[in-house]
Amino acid sequence: MADKQSRKIAIVGGSGSVGSPTVEALLSHGIHTVTAISRSESTAIFPSGVTIKKGSYNDEEFLVEALKGQDVLILQLGYMALDSQIPLISAAAKAGVPWVIPCEYACDNKHEKLNEEIGLMVMKNKYRAQIDSLGVSSWIGIVNGPWFDWNFEKSFMGIDIKTRKAKLLDGGVKFNTSTLSKVGKSLAALLSLPDSKLSAFKNDFVYFSSFLVSQRDVFDSIFSATSTKESDWAIERESPDRAAEAAKEAIRQGNGMGNVDLLFTTLSRVGYGGDYEAKVIGNDFLGLEQEDFDKVVKGLVEKMEQSK
Ligand SMILES: NC(=O)c1ccc[n+]([C@@H]2O[C@H](COP(=O)([O-])OP(=O)(O)OC[C@H]3O[C@@H](n4cnc5c(N)ncnc54)[C@H](OP(=O)(O)O)[C@@H]3O)[C@@H](O)[C@H]2O)c1
Known part of the structure; x- marks a missing residue:
């Protein structure tokens, strides 16, 4: 990938299943500033090179302060903690964060028949709707199939x-289907694209696959x-x-x-x-x-x- 853009990237859930390989891949580019936002009570451990900000997600002042000046907020919260995205998305808007990557990481959100059968994707629509209604940040939804x-x-x-x-x-x-490492590397590569290329994915889904x-x-x-x-x-x-x-x-x-x-x-x-092969973003591009x-x-x- 020739032209890369460095960014200030905040990540929530950065020690989790998909969070760990994402942090590792972001750091491997050597151009990004990575900040992990984590719960006060969390015992999560992050690699050196990551700035850690711990606090309560009910504390708006803490969240807005942690998100001020960030270019991207990546949300990678566990399945049972999806609603914790609500105060984080709201704080991202207050802090003026231009990009939010909400918790998706599932199958094709745009396939009607699939979404009639499986509720996994539809249940996450409300978080994108929240980002849209606040009108500050743009989102990119990650489709990666089963890990x-x-x-x-x-x-x-x-x-x-x-x-x-x-x-x-x-x-x-x-x-x-995608390996966790492929999801992390693909997301890190995507967020290393210059604005001129990243803007093509604004408020839409991007498809990763191994x-x-x-x-x-x-x-x-x-x-x-x-x-x-x-x-x-x-x-x-x-x-x-x-x-x-x-x-x-x-x-x-x-x-x-x-x-x-x-x-x-x-x-x-x-x-x-x-099978969403026709929509997959290519290895060459990333x-x-x-x-x-x-x-x-x-x-x-x-x-x-x-x-x-
Ligand atoms: N495609 C697939 O096969 C697949 C499989 C599983 C999950 N997913 C999706 O992938 C996304 C991330 O899931 P994951 O499995 O990577 O997450 P995870 O490892 O279970 O958890 C990620 C982080 O969430 C935070 N967390 C946990 N409990 C919390 C709570 N009660 N309140 C607030 N934060 C809490 C923790 O961070 P801190 O300790 O730093 O606060 C934790 O490290 C979700 O959207 C999930 O639906 C996809």
């Missing part, structure tokens, strides 16, 4: 490395990573359509894991927007390398087998 490594390690893709059990979605189509793969592709890669063959696994098979119905029934019965199953089964269905899918899978399998 590949995060979901793989939790066996959320229907394949359990430890027990060698898999629930295969027969005929499941490919969906976009891989376009099906659950079957993941399973095939696991064979070589684990030196196993299909007959070594206990496999259940179902079509994504039927599996989505089963996940909805599980949700109706109060089983929270149904939401995870509904996400992956829906992304694997034909025509439900899991100056990033293509990751090696099999290498990522092998690394994750090794990590999981070591922790057995």
Whole structure:
């Protein structure tokens, strides 16, 4: 990436799952001033080079002071703390912060059929609406699909490395997915663009992706990573359509894991927007390398087998 612009970037949740790789990637550019805003009671640890400002998100004076002079506010709060964005967005407007990156980091917000099935994206609309209504900051919404490594390690893709059990979605189509490191690097690269280029993403979504793969592709890669063959696994098979119905029934019965199953089964269905490849912002544009899918899978399998 030839022409870069340095920025003053404040980040909330900068020690979290996506926050840590984002901070690391921002610092790696060597041109940005990074400030972590964190709760008074937080035990979060940040790398050297990060200015830390701790306080209460109910204290407007603290937030406005912490945000004064910042070019960007990145919000990367945990799922259960999304409403903490409200005072932060309001303070960003009072401090005149030009860019806010709200908590999104999910699937394609613009795909109607997907958003009718999955509530994950729609529930975050109100924070963008708040930014719009205050009329000071512009937002950029990050679409990254399911985080590949995060979901793989939790066996959320229907394949359990430890027990060698898999629930295969027969005929499941490919969906976009991103590693946490790719999300961090992509966001840092985006925020290093000069204003003339960054302004093209104003009040819109930007699409990041590491891989376009099906659950079957993941399973095939696991064979070589684990030196196993299909007959070594206990496999259940179902079509994504039927599996989505089963996940909805599980949700109706109060089983929270149904939401995870509904996400992956829906992304694997034909025509439900899991594949957003055509909208992905290219590695060349961001100056990033293509990751090696099999290498990522092998690394994750090794990590999981070591922790057995
Ligand atoms: N695509 C995917 O597969 C996927 C998966 C999971 C999450 N997400 C999304 O990604 C975003 C970030 O999630 P994450 O998993 O990275 O977050 P996380 O690691 O769970 O938490 C990030 C930070 O939130 C702050 N926090 C935690 N509890 C809080 C509370 N009660 N009040 C205020 N702040 C609190 C903490 O920062 P301090 O200690 O510094 O205050 C924490 O380090 C969310 O929008 C989430 O919905 C996407």
